[in-house]
Amino acid sequence: MKIFDAIGRVFLRVFEQTGLWFDAFWRTLTSAFRPPFDISEWFRQMVRLGVNSIPVVFLTTMFTGMVLALQTYNGFQRVHAEQFVGSVVALAMLRELAPVLVGLMVTGRVGSSMAAEIGTMRVTEQIDALKALATDPMQYLFVPRVIAGIVMLPFLVILGDALGLYGGYLVAVKLMHANPVVYEQNTYQFLDLNDMWSGLIKAAVFGLILTLTGCVRGYYTTGGAEGVGRATTYAVVSASLIILLSDFFLTKLLF
Amino acid sequence: MAYIQLENLHKSFGGKVVLDGMSIDVERGESLVIVGGSGSGKSVTLKHIIGLLRPDKGRVVIDGNDITTMRERELNRFRRHFGMAFQEGALFDSMSVFENIAFPLRRHTKMSQAEIRARVEECLEQVHLHGVDTKRPSELSGGMRRRVGFARAISLKPDILLFDEPTTGLDPVISDVVAELIVEMDQTLNTTTVTITHDMKVAFKIADRVAMLYKGRIIEEGTPDEFQRSQDPIVRQFIEGRAEGPLTAGDEQHGRIERRESMRTDS
Numbered sequence: 396m397k398i399f400d401a402i403g404r405v406f407l408r409v410f411e412q413t414g415l416w417f418d419a420f421w422r423t424l425t426s427a428f429r430p431p432f433d434i435s436e437w438f439r440q441m442v443r444l445g446v447n448s449i450p451v452v453f454l455t456t457m458f459t460g461m462v463l464a465l466q467t468y469n470g471f472q473r474v475h476a477e478q479f480v481g482s483v484v485a486l487a488m489l490r491e492l493a494p495v496l497v498g499l500m501v502t503g504r505v506g507s508s509m510a511a512e513i514g515t516m517r518v519t520e521q522i523d524a525l526k527a528l529a530t531d532p533m534q535y536l537f538v539p540r541v542i543a544g545i546v547m548l549p550f551l552v553i554l555g556d557a558l559g560l561y562g563g564y565l566v567a568v569k570l571m572h573a574n575p576v577v578y579e580q581n582t583y584q585f586l587d588l589n590d591m592w593s594g595l596i597k598a599a600v601f602g603l604i605l606t607l608t609g610c611v612r613g614y615y616t617t618g619g620a621e622g623v624g625r626a627t628t629y630a631v632v633s634a635s636l637i638i639l640l641s642d643f644f645l646t647k648l649l650f
Numbered sequence: 651m652a653y654i655q656l657e658n659l660h661k662s663f664g665g666k667v668v669l670d671g672m673s674i675d676v677e678r679g680e681s682l683v684i685v686g687g688s689g690s691g692k693s694v695t696l697k698h699i700i701g702l703l704r705p706d707k708g709r710v711v712i713d714g715n716d717i718t719t720m721r722e723r724e725l726n727r728f729r730r731h732f733g734m735a736f737q738e739g740a741l742f743d744s745m746s747v748f749e750n751i752a753f754p755l756r757r758h759t760k761m762s763q764a765e766i767r768a769r770v771e772e773c774l775e776q777v778h779l780h781g782v783d784t785k786r787p788s789e790l791s792g793g794m795r796r797r798v799g800f801a802r803a804i805s806l807k808p809d810i811l812l813f814d815e816p817t818t819g820l821d822p823v824i825s826d827v828v829a830e831l832i833v834e835m836d837q838t839l840n841t842t843t844v845t846i847t848h849d850m851k852v853a854f855k856i857a858d859r860v861a862m863l864y865k866g867r868i869i870e871e872g873t874p875d876e877f878q879r880s881q882d883p884i885v886r887q888f889i890e891g892r893a894e895g896p897l898t899a900g901d902e903q904h905g906r907i908e909r910r911e912s913m914r915t916d917s
Binding site: 431512515516519520521523524526527528529530531 | 697700702722723726727729730732733734736737738740741742743744753754757758802803806
């Protein structure tokens, strides 16, 4: 019987969390269009999420582009298809790797800190204090963060795209002695503007997922410092999982 | 009609009954102190008055408005009539003292920068604090944090002031300073004040009327003099602070509410 009990609990939890997430999504959406608009807070969050994430994005995407070129060059050499390395790197970076890697890295960097920050506000009664000061905490805390996620992730991904392509170029040309002109030609030959757009749409969706999950996990924190720690972990784990799952469905949809 | 009416409030968290038919009225301008042991439902009562919690049964009526049936946005607007000072201050730690007190002014008024500055200074003056406006909450002592919390609570000139355990964790001297400050604020600002505490010395100092909460109900109320003369064995034990008596013979069933449960009611 115990096992059914446990399964039931897991299901209840999943449904509860899903419900809370969509409830928060709806309330954030509706309150985003209602005054007061804390524009300065929006920008503060954009800087925190976007600008401050540039170093992480820089290293992650650049090295991914580099290793991708290295690996495919190695493999493609065996079937004498080196000329496709540029195309593979470009397609993989733009459509898939840049959005997902940037999404996961920003989840670790920013989603976690949002959960910790809002969770601490919860356990120290600052959320109640916001309400007591006639302020809707979801509007005040969630809206600027979610907007920052939706707006800034695509920009980070554009940066990531460029760096990934450049990393691939560096390895292929400098390390593998590919012909730079041919490599560049191959990079853009099979590339479509839609490849970039699909990556950017994904990025915006991931931005929504990682910020809202961080906020919701923090908002419903229970049980002191330990609870804040738990909220932070769950925020990163669940946001990462949702990003990876939704990535498949988005790809299917946007193909 | 009383200014604040709590009518037959019932509230449970996950099967634990915290309020069990609690009723009390507060007149306009009065200072009511609700005393009671840990887990008697004091904090929950205070959170019902400002609508942070909604009762399972019963009504909270403020100046003729039933806030239990209000929608969240309406309630949010209505909360401008309240100033609430939280137990540990609940100051926003990402902001300076000045920004904390200016926060409600910036959000709810069209005051200019200069007017806000003047009002913040006035509020800090009221709680006898000087030269702390650029400090962060983490740089302040416990007593100072409370006082900044008071200053923030009064910045919008509320009609009703609520104090949640204003002296818990402070040394006796600072406790007395804070209690005197509450008396002074109640008089000069002309507010209706509800304070919850388990510190009887503080209660007698600031109260026009004292009420005791036990197992989710009010078991005794009266002026400080009447309250001190009460013959109720539970009240006597509490006032005298004895270990033996009816209070401790019972159980701690009413104990701490689980945060998780209270979350569910959070709309």
